Amino acid sequence: MLESEAVQSCWRDFADVLSAGVTRVLLYGxxxxxxxxxxxxxxxxxxxxxxxxxxxxxxxxxxxTWMPSGEGTFTWREGPGIRAWRGVEGRGARLxxxxxxxxxxxxxxxxxxxxxxxxxxxxxxxxxxxxxxxxPEFSVVMTSNVDDxxxxxxxxxxxxxxxxxxxxxxxxxxTSLSADLRAPALAxxxxxxxxxxxxxxxxxxxxxxxxxxAARAAKLVFGDQAAQGVLDALTIGAVT
Amino acid sequence: xxxxxxxxxxxxGRDDEDGLRSWTIKEGSTMRGAASCxxxxxxxxxxxxxGALERVVRAxxxxxxxxxxxxxxxxxxxxxxxxxxxxxxxELRVNTLLARLGFDVDVLRDGTEKLGGxxxxxxxxxxxxxxxxxxxxxxxxxxxxxSGIRQGCSxxxxxxxxxxxxxxxxFSQSTATLAATRLNDDGLPSGYAASTLVLARxxxxxxxxxxxxxxxxxxxxxxxxxxxxxxxxTGRFATLVFxxxxxxTRTAGSRSVRRSRxxxxxTVLRYPGRLLTDEHRRAFAQRTSSRGGVIVIDQxxxxxxxxxxxxxxxxxAPDALVLGYSxxxxxxxxxxxxxxxxxxxxxxxxxxxxxxGNGVDGxxxxxxxxxxxxxxxxxxxxxxxxxxxxxxxxxxLTRECAQLVRRHRVRLxxxxxxxxxxxxxxxxxxxxxxxxxxxxxxxxxxEGER
Numbered sequence: 001m002l003e004s005e006a007v008q009s010c011w012r013d014f015a016d017v018l019s020a021g022v023t024r025v026l027l028y029g030x031x032x033x034x035x036x037x038x039x040x041x042x043x044x045x046x047x048x049x050x051x052x053x054x055x056x057x058x059x060x061x062x063x064x065t066w067m068p069s070g071e072g073t074f075t076w077r078e079g080p081g082i083r084a085w086r087g088v089e090g091r092g093a094r095l096x097x098x099x100x101x102x103x104x105x106x107x108x109x110x111x112x113x114x115x116x117x118x119x120x121x122x123x124x125x126x127x128x129x130x131x132x133x134x135x136p137e138f139s140v141v142m143t144s145n146v147d148d149x150x151x152x153x154x155x156x157x158x159x160x161x162x163x164x165x166x167x168x169x170x171x172x173x174x175t176s177l178s179a180d181l182r183a184p185a186l187a188x189x190x191x192x193x194x195x196x197x198x199x200x201x202x203x204x205x206x207x208x209x210x211x212x213x214a215a216r217a218a219k220l221v222f223g224d225q226a227a228q229g230v231l232d233a234l235t236i237g238a239v240t
Numbered sequence: 241x242x243x244x245x246x247x248x249x250x251x252x253g254r255d256d257e258d259g260l261r262s263w264t265i266k267e268g269s270t271m272r273g274a275a276s277c278x279x280x281x282x283x284x285x286x287x288x289x290x291g292a293l294e295r296v297v298r299a300x301x302x303x304x305x306x307x308x309x310x311x312x313x314x315x316x317x318x319x320x321x322x323x324x325x326x327x328x329x330x331e332l333r334v335n336t337l338l339a340r341l342g343f344d345v346d347v348l349r350d351g352t353e354k355l356g357g358x359x360x361x362x363x364x365x366x367x368x369x370x371x372x373x374x375x376x377x378x379x380x381x382x383x384x385x386x387s388g389i390r391q392g393c394s395x396x397x398x399x400x401x402x403x404x405x406x407x408x409x410x411f412s413q414s415t416a417t418l419a420a421t422r423l424n425d426d427g428l429p430s431g432y433a434a435s436t437l438v439l440a441r442x443x444x445x446x447x448x449x450x451x452x453x454x455x456x457x458x459x460x461x462x463x464x465x466x467x468x469x470x471x472x473x474t475g476r477f478a479t480l481v482f483x484x485x486x487x488x489t490r491t492a493g494s495r496s497v498r499r500s501r502x503x504x505x506x507t508v509l510r511y512p513g514r515l516l517t518d519e520h521r522r523a524f525a526q527r528t529s530s531r532g533g534v535i536v537i538d539q540x541x542x543x544x545x546x547x548x549x550x551x552x553x554x555x556x557a558p559d560a561l562v563l564g565y566s567x568x569x570x571x572x573x574x575x576x577x578x579x580x581x582x583x584x585x586x587x588x589x590x591x592x593x594x595x596x597g598n599g600v601d602g603x604x605x606x607x608x609x610x611x612x613x614x615x616x617x618x619x620x621x622x623x624x625x626x627x628x629x630x631x632x633x634x635x636x637l638t639r640e641c642a643q644l645v646r647r648h649r650v651r652l653x654x655x656x657x658x659x660x661x662x663x664x665x666x667x668x669x670x671x672x673x674x675x676x677x678x679x680x681x682x683x684x685x686x687e688g689e690r
Binding site for chain 2: 186
C-alpha cells in the first residue's frame with residue numbers, strides 16, 4: 001500500500017520534475033505534509049537556503065543587509081537569496097521560499113528579481129559593487145499552504161511553470177512513526193481542514209501514547225471532541 | 241484540525257484499491273436507513289452527535305468504508321443472489337467485525353424493530369422477515385425483532401433459529417479472514433467472498449423456501465442449510481423465462497394431420513354406438529384436417545427431445561407450436577427455462593437440452609393453453625413429475641397441473657412420437673393409461689374417482 005501510494009502520489013511528480021532539470025517549482029497544499037522538508041532535501045546535494053515569508057519580510061532579509069560590526073562600522077551580510085545564487089564555489093544552491101503567498105511589497109519585488117530566469121537575473125553587491133548572477137545549479141522551490149493557486153501573486157507564479165499540489169506526506173517522512181500509524185499519517189491531510197490530521201500531530205500522538213496510553217495521547221493531541229473519532233478510525237483501519 | 245468527529249481518511253489497509261482520496265461527510269441520523277457509506281463517490285452519511293449510539297453508527301459506516309466491496313463486485317453476484325440478501329449479509333459481516341473490535345453493538349437499535357418484526361410476520365413476508373433478521377443479528381435490535389416476530393407469527397421462530405445458527409457458523413472465521421479485501425482468484429475481495437457471499441447465497445434460497453412448520457419440514461429445512469445440501473422446497477413454480485436467442489428456419493412440410501370427428505351428417509357410419517349413447521346422435525365420421533396443435537415438452541433431466549422425432553412431428557403438423565421447458569433449480573430468472581422448438585411454421589435450428597429441473601410445469605401449461613387456436617389439441621409430453629422452483633416434487637403443484645389437464649382436455653404423452661400420434665386423435669387419455677404418468681397420472685385418477 002505504501003509503495004503504490006509512493007509511486008502514484010504527488011511526490012513522484014516532484015521527483016520527476018527535479019530529475020528533468022526544472023529549477024523553479026511551486027509546492028502548495030495543506031500544511032503538515034512535509035513540503036518544506038522535501039524542498040530542502042530532494043534533488044539537491046548541497047545545503048539549501050531557506051526563507052520564511054511574512055508580511056513584514058523586507059528586501060534586505062532576502063538579498064542582504066548592513067550589520068553593525070561592533071567597532072562603529074558596518075559590514076555587509078548577504079541574505080539567503082544571494083547566498084543561494086552563489087552556492088559552493090559559485091555553482092549555485094537550492095533556495096526554499098516558504099509561505100510565499102504571504103510576501104508583499106518590496107519583498108515581493110525582490111523575490112521576483114531573485115527568482116527571475118538565469119539570463120535576466122543579476123544583482124549588484126553594494127559593498128563590493130560586484131555584479132552577481134545565479135550559479136548554474138541555482139534552483140528555487142516555493143511552498144505555500146494555499147489550496148487555490150489564485151492566492152499566490154500572479155507575477156511570482158508566472159516564474160514557476162510547474163506547480164504541484166501536495167496533499168499527503170512523503171512516504172519517507174512517516175518511516176519514523178510506529179508501523180500502525182504510517183498509513184493513516186499519509187492520509188491524514190487529505191480531508192477538509194476540519195478533520196485534517198497533520199504529520200506533526202501523528203508524531204506527537206505516537207510519542208505521547210508510549211508514555212500515557214492511546215486514549216490520553218489522543219485527547220492531548222487531537223482535543224476532546226476529535227480524540228474518539230481519530231481512535232475509532234485508527235482501530236477500524238487496522239482491523240485484521 | 242478542528243472539531244471533526246469522524247475521520248474516514250484515516251482508514252487504510254484496503255488491498256482492493258489504491259489511491260488515497262478525501263471523503264465528503266453528510267449529516268445523517270441514528271434512525272435505520274439514515275446513515276450510509278457510498279464507496280464509489282466517497283460520501284459518508286453519519287450522525288454527528290456525541291452519544292454512544294451515534295458513535296457506533298459512525299463506526300458501523302466506517303467499517304463499511306474499510307471492508308465492504310465496491311459496486312462492481314456486488315453487481316457480479318446479482319445473477320445468483322438477491323440484492324436484499326447481499327445487503328443484509330454484509331450488514332452481519334460489518335456488525336460482527338464491529339463487535340470484535342470492541343464496539344458496543346447492543347446499542348444498535350432504533351426502537352422500531354419490534355413493531356417492524358410483528359408487521360412483517362403478520363403480513364407473512366418471509367423473504368424480508370429472514371433478511372432483516374440477519375441484518376440485526378447480534379445487535380441490540382435482534383431480541384426486539386424476534387419478540388415482534390413471535391407476536392406476528394411464532395411459527396417462523398424455529399426456522400429463524402436454524403438460519404441464525406448457520407449464519408453464526410459462517411461468520412465464525414477469523415477477523416482477518418472476514419475483513420480481508422485482497423482479491424481472490426475470482427477477482428472478488430476474499431473476506432466478502434468467504435462470508436457475505438456465502439450467506440447471501442444461502443439467504444437467497446431460504447427467502448424462496450416455504451417456511452417449515454411441521455417437524456419433518458423443519459428437519460429438511462435445517463438439512464438444506466448445510467454446505468452442499470439440496471435447496472429447500474419452495475412450493476412455488478418459477479417464472480417462465482423464454483430464450484429468445486434461438487435461430488429459426490421455416491419448415492418445408494405441408495401435410496396436415498387428418499382427424500375424424502363424430503358428426504350428425506356424413507357418408508360413413510363410423511360410430512353406430514352413438515345412436516344410442518350420444519344425445520345428438522353423432523354417428524357419422526367427418527374428416528377434418530389440422531396443420532397444427534400445441535405440444536408442451538418437459539425437457540428436464542429425465543426427458544429428451546430427439547431431432548428425428550421433432551422433424552417427424554413437423555412433417556405431420558407443420559404449423560404446430562412446440563414449447564420446451566426446464567428450469568435450473570434455484571435460478572432467479574437469469575437462465576431461460578422455456579423455448580419454442582417450433583412456432584407455427586418455423587423450427588429452431590438448435591435448442592437447449594434442458595436445465596436439470598422441471599420447475600415451471602404449471603406456467604408452461606398455462607402459456608400453451610393461452611396460445612392454442614380454437615379447439616386445436618394440446619399435448620403435454622411429461623413423465624408425470626411436477627416440481628417447484630428448487631426441483632422438489634410438490635403435491636399441491638401436481639394437483640394444480642392435473643386440474644389444468646382435466647379442465648382443458650390436455651393429452652398426456654410420454655415422448656414426442658406419442659405426442660405426434662395424439663395430435664391426430666381427439667380422444668383424451670384412457671384412464672388405464674394414466675398410471676404411466678406418475679404423480680400427475682395418479683392425481684388425475686384420484687380426481688376421476690371423486
